[in-house]
Amino acid sequence: MQYINDDHVKIERSIQIGRYTIVLLAIVLGACLPDPLEVTGIPEVKPQIVVSTQIIPDQSLVVLLTKSFGALDASEDSDPQELLDQIAVNDALVTIAGPQRTDTLVSLGSGLYGGIVIPFENGGEYHLHVVSESLGEVSATTTVKPRIVFDTIDAELYFNGYDSLVRISYKFTDPAAKNWYMLNVQQIERSELIEDVLNPPASMRLLDDADFTSNVYGESFNVVQRDFNTGDTIAVFFSNISEDYYNFVKLRLDNRYSFTEYLSEPVNYPTNIEGGKGFFNLYVPDVRTFIVE
Known part of the structure; x- marks a missing residue:
């Protein structure tokens, strides 16, 4: 029994020595670490305009304009309506120039612009131009695809x-x-x-x-x-x-x-928007x- 107790004491002493060694190493390594440096001069990434478009069957065009945001500004649990209210671009002038004329879209709120019946021509080329007082300008060009039913x-x-x-x-x-x-x-x-x-x-x-x-x-x-x-x-x-x-x-x-990852800055997708993100499409579903x- 005494032999077993001696082994037990030896194990306890080894554990204590190990603990003291870890603490000592932490103190030594901490003393060797330099003071943290303050990082300055990192430019803030300016939000970009994100464009989504949809033609509805009566040939009205709806354009949704939002702004990109930092990866930590929203999460998977963010409410879509509340997030849209925060990122909607409501100060823009939006025009569509086609083969026959140029139309100015009407602001519908929540970043939506549209309400204009435009006679889109199959194969016709159309140019989107957006001017926002807060975020600047973006533009894009696309061609109308034929409707398949x-x-x-x-x-x-x-x-x-x-x-x-x-x-x-x-x-x-x-x-x-x-x-x-x-x-x-x-x-x-x-x-x-x-x-x-x-x-x-x-x-x-x-x-x-x-x-x-x-x-x-x-x-x-x-x-x-x-x-x-x-x-x-x-x-x-x-x-x-x-x-x-x-x-x-x-x-x-x-x-x-x-949707939060898609609109946040670190994620890059292909785009046809000059100066922004998203995609300008003209197709009649x-x-x-x-x-x-």
């Missing part, structure tokens, strides 16, 4: 044993020219529309016709990002988009960045609205 489409509730989902089934005819498509499903609620504009939802699908086996393409898929109930209203947007915008959205979907049963 569904041949057939249906939406219905689908219960998978755990959740109530919406199942979308559709077909369309792909023209002979090279095309890229975007399909998006949104519930018609203002809060979700705002977040969908700032951040593409998981239900967004991108299609490259290089993957098609014939000129008629169709599929069925489940919208899985939330539960749905009987009587919910959803809208399905189908758009013929440019290759550049296809690559832009694909990068966002592949990276699964949140085929929009179908359903009350799910």
Whole structure:
């Protein structure tokens, strides 16, 4: 028994010596460290204008202008509406110049500009010019893509044993020219529309016709990002988009960045906006609205 007690004492002494050694090393290393230096002269990154655009079927154009912000200024838990109120650019003059005329968009609040019916021409080139008193100028040029419509489409509730989902089934005819498509499903609620504009939802699908086996393409898929109930209203947007915008959205979907990460300074995406961020697009979607049963 005495032998065991001696070993126990030796172990306790070793532990104490180890503790003293660690403390002593910390003191010595602390004494060797220089005093912290004050860092000055780092320029503050100026926010940039971020542009998002959408044509609705009656040929009205809606432009959303926000400003980028620092990575620590918002988080994943930020409320989309509150964040939009903070970053919306409401002091801008926004014009669209096309082959026939130049239109000045009307401020609708919350960074939205539009309300003007513009006769967009397929293949026509249009120039966006934004002048903000607080953030300066940005501009961009794009070409209107031809509108492609569904041949057939249906939406219905689908219960998978755990959740109530919406199942979308559709077909369309792909023209002979090279095309890229975007399909998006949104519930018609203002809060979700705002977040969908700032951040593409998981239900967004991108299609490259290089993957098609014939000129008629169709599929069925489940919208899985939330539960749905009987009587919910959803809208399905189908758009013929440019290759550049296809690559832009694909990068966002592949990276699964949140809207706060997308608008914050450290993240860089391809853009056609001179002097800013985001993307200027002109495409007229085929929009179908359903009350799910």
